[in-house]
Amino acid sequence: MLRAVDKHSGIPAYLQIMNIIKKEIMIGNLKEQDQLPPVRELQKTFNVNVNTVMRALERLQMEGILEAQHGVGYFIKESKMIKPEVIEILEKSVKELKEAGIDLNTTILILEEVWRNVK
Amino acid sequence: MLRAVDKHSGIPAYLQIMNIIKKEIMIGNLKEQDQLPPVRELQKTFNVNVNTVMRALERLQMEGILEAQHGVGYFIKESKMIKPEVIEILEKSVKELKEAGIDLNTTILILEEVWRNVK
DNA sequence: TTTTGTGTTATAGTTAATTAGTACACTAAT
DNA sequence: ATTAGTGTACTAATTAACTATAACACAAAA
Structure with missing residues (x-):
């Protein structure tokens, strides 16, 4: 379901993470009120540092997604x-x-x- | 034809430039042996520094495109x-x-x- | 030979992205 | 009250991307 980030694409990791999560929501793998895996787990899944995960999640918060x-987890707020x-x-x-190749x-x-x- | 780069997209400018040029080739606006505008002009068009233009063009060279x-200009080598x-x-x-919106x-x-x- | 137009290189400095490591803070269950 | 599981914050260091500025190198035409 969630895949590691491509570190050689030139695209910042936090952007890739944001996009991966958005994608999961759009295709219905994550629905409103669903809880994300803990950041320490996401960190391993995406193969990045906690801070990088945090940056992605913060921005998704700012976008209202x-x-x-605190102390519980991250939840899907808006899912279309x-x-x-x-x-x-x-x-x-x-x-x-x-x-067509x-x-x-x-x-x-x-x-x-x-x-x-x-x- | 050629447009400025989006500095707020998070995508490195040199990658955007590479993609813009590839796109122009693919849609047929640039054909084999065509000459690109001089780097000092591209610099203004894309609204970046010469070094950034150079980085993009160097990589396109490495890709054989x-x-x-030297002293003359950049030319399209391979155009499909x-x-x-x-x-x-x-x-x-x-x-x-x-x-569908x-x-x-x-x-x-x-x-x-x-x-x-x-x- | 000089000038103009082109590509090329180099230095120095700034900012953004990322990492590592550590500590702190809140919540829920025991 | 303690513990385990979670998010949060901070500092320090590294690297990549980008900028500004200047100089150099080659080609073609005057």
Whole structure:
């Protein structure tokens, strides 16, 4: 479910962690009021320092996504799960793109460009 | 065509520059043997220091995408343009996603997840 | 040969991200 | 009251990214 961070991607670890957690919420693996694993466990899972975990969680708090309870744990505060239709739209495209031999990075670059141009 | 870098995204500027140039190549705005604008101009366009431009261009050289000619300029060495069909696949999805009220960041997060799961 | 336009290199300083290590603070169960 | 499990805070040090500034090196045209 939760995976380690990629330390060679150039993307700051705390950003990656934020995104991983957001993703888990969006696909429904984490729902409102669910408790996160303890920070000392997250630290091992993501393979980073506690402070880095804290930075990620603090920012997710600021975004209203998490809530901290001192001495207890971190909880999902706001969770808007993505509709299955949305996943399906992407699944269809991804299949076609993979068949065309396109890789993920290329797809993201083109996607950003297309996003800007489509009305 | 070329846009300034987003200094608040958390993504290192040199990575953003690399991606912008790759994107221009993929959509066909830059073709093999085309010359890039001079580094002192790129510096202004991207709103960064020369050294940061250099770092991006050096790495693109290492990836075999650019070639430097001292005293002359930077040239596109390898350019594989994306097929229009691929763009169309994404355009169709993007339209649907926008209509569903999904934003770009969310799309990218879900896309990465879907990419991992689709065979 | 000089000038202009280009890439290249180097130094010094700043800031952000990350780590290690330690200690403290709150909560709930015993 | 104690303990175990949790979050929180702080200091010190390291590294990567970035900036400003300046100088140097090569190529082509005047």
